[in-house]
Amino acid sequence: MSGEFVSGLKCRLCGKRYPKEALNFCTEDFGPLEVDYNYDEVAKVFNRQVIESRPRTMWRYRELLPVDGEPTVGRHVGGTPLIKADRLAKALGLSELYIKNDAVNHPSLSFKDRVVAVALSKAVELGFETVGCASTGNLAGSVAANAAAAGLNAYVLIPDNLEQGKVLGATIYGAKVIAIQGNYDHVNRLCSQIAFRFGWGFVNVNLRPFYAEGSKSMGFEIAEDLGWRIPDNVVVPMAGGSLIGKIHKAFKELERLGLVTGPVNTRMHGAQATGCNPISNTVKTDALKVRPIRQPNTIAKSLAIGDPADGYFASQLIRDTGGWSEDVDDEAIVECMQLLAETEGIWAETAGGVTVAVARKLIEQGKINRDGSTVLCITGNGLKTQEALVDKLARPVVIKPNLAEFEALVGAEARDLASSTA
Ligand SMILES: *Cc1c(COP(=O)(O)O)cnc(C)c1O
Ligand SMILES: [Zn+2]
Numbered sequence: 001m002s003g004e005f006v007s008g009l010k011c012r013l014c015g016k017r018y019p020k021e022a023l024n025f026c027t028e029d030f031g032p033l034e035v036d037y038n039y040d041e042v043a044k045v046f047n048r049q050v051i052e053s054r055p056r057t058m059w060r061y062r063e064l065l066p067v068d069g070e071p072t073v074g075r076h077v078g079g080t081p082l083i084k085a086d087r088l089a090k091a092l093g094l095s096e097l098y099i100k101n102d103a104v105n106h107p108s109l110s111f112k113d114r115v116v117a118v119a120l121s122k123a124v125e126l127g128f129e130t131v132g133c134a135s136t137g138n139l140a141g142s143v144a145a146n147a148a149a150a151g152l153n154a155y156v157l158i159p160d161n162l163e164q165g166k167v168l169g170a171t172i173y174g175a176k177v178i179a180i181q182g183n184y185d186h187v188n189r190l191c192s193q194i195a196f197r198f199g200w201g202f203v204n205v206n207l208r209p210f211y212a213e214g215s216k217s218m219g220f221e222i223a224e225d226l227g228w229r230i231p232d233n234v235v236v237p238m239a240g241g242s243l244i245g246k247i248h249k250a251f252k253e254l255e256r257l258g259l260v261t262g263p264v265n266t267r268m269h270g271a272q273a274t275g276c277n278p279i280s281n282t283v284k285t286d287a288l289k290v291r292p293i294r295q296p297n298t299i300a301k302s303l304a305i306g307d308p309a310d311g312y313f314a315s316q317l318i319r320d321t322g323g324w325s326e327d328v329d330d331e332a333i334v335e336c337m338q339l340l341a342e343t344e345g346i347w348a349e350t351a352g353g354v355t356v357a358v359a360r361k362l363i364e365q366g367k368i369n370r371d372g373s374t375v376l377c378i379t380g381n382g383l384k385t386q387e388a389l390v391d392k393l394a395r396p397v398v399i400k401p402n403l404a405e406f407e408a409l410v411g412a413e414a415r416d417l418a419s420s421t422a
């Protein structure tokens with residue numbers, strides 16, 4: 001099927017070409033490998049009409065996803081809502097704001113289902129029966145869920161300090177969940193050794209070039225749902241720094257294929273937590289190299305990658321597109337989780353608080369123009385990071401089951417409300 005559209009893998013540093021295999025770095029210079037396409041071939045069959053005739057999943061863009069033949073894993077992933085967020089726009093002082101809500105992605109409630117759908121479909125094509133990942137939480141749940149549905153064995157490795165919702169949300173699917181005494185960078189290093197020793201398909205290690213392409217579908221959907229338009233600003237939470245680059249790559253591919261009118265001049269903005277800010281720090285200090293954070297410390301655990309694999313490319317992209325990057329502390333994260341919930345009815349995980357809080361900061365700094373169109377990428381669900389809120393929100397008022405107590409309570413509240421609006 002779409003196999004003919006992928007020409008192979010290519011080193012992002014030296015351009016050396018490799019066949020479509022489970023390989024993630026160049027043997028010459030250890031540069032990361034990326035999937036390359038025959039865009040002329042894609043252009044012959046891929047147009048708005050074809051796309052719009054297909055089901056609303058990420059696979060409606062399958063000619064630009066690196067799977068040969070029909071996808072076998074994660075066939076229902078994607079197609080999440082793009083919401084015009086007028087109440088949040090008003091609170092932030094923007095004229096045109098949208099939320100891409102991957103907190104409700106199927107099946108595991110984060111954007112990671114997109115990358116896993118591609119990686120595991122590819123794993124099946126390449127003949128792997130056992131798959132795995134190094135995860136900060138959401139990838140664990142997604143690999144476990146999608147592997148279960150596909151009948152694959154899954155080994156999921158995580159740092160030993162993750163939220164209960166993330167741990168249960170991987171274990172329930174029957175995956176082998178292994179907590180490592182250390183941070184994500186320790187987990188990731190071990191996974192590279194395991195993938196090599198056991199010959200398994202690790203979605204974000206040896207299958208990484210394929211995995212990463214799945215993130216483009218978020219960009220395709222944003223453009224299509226804007227009426228085949230490219231926004232002026234996009235704010236993206238960054239962990240390893242892959243998603244932000246792939247959303248931009250998606251816009252460029254649509255431009256190249258004539259599906260949107262260019263030029264693409266979206267400013268790409270990156271969001272991190274102050275407790276783990278290797279990429280935003282690189283941008284803010286105008287450094288050439290990313291300095292790893294040895295001991296990440298933030299409630300935004302899904303973003304806590306101290307030594308980000310794509311940090312260098314992410315910081316370059318942010319500079320090249322005229323965007324910016326900021327980081328925010330735990331207090332601002334919780335405050336903006338509440339702001340998003342109270343204005344738009346969306347309960348995002350801590351990473352969503354990071355995105356909204358960074359957007360607010362960039363608007364105040366004038367890095368995001370108030371009269372342009374802006375998209376915030378919400379990438380994970382609040383149910384999975386309840387610890388961040390437990391002691392922060394008001395507890396329910398407890399009353400006896402009789403009307404007099406209710407009237408006493410609500411009457412007082414109603415009186416307060418009346419006097420405060422008078
Ligand atoms: C993994 C993740 C990201 C960012 O992913 P990268 O591509 O590694 O930068 C953003 N948000 C959430 C909730 C995630 O789990
Ligand atoms: Zn190379």
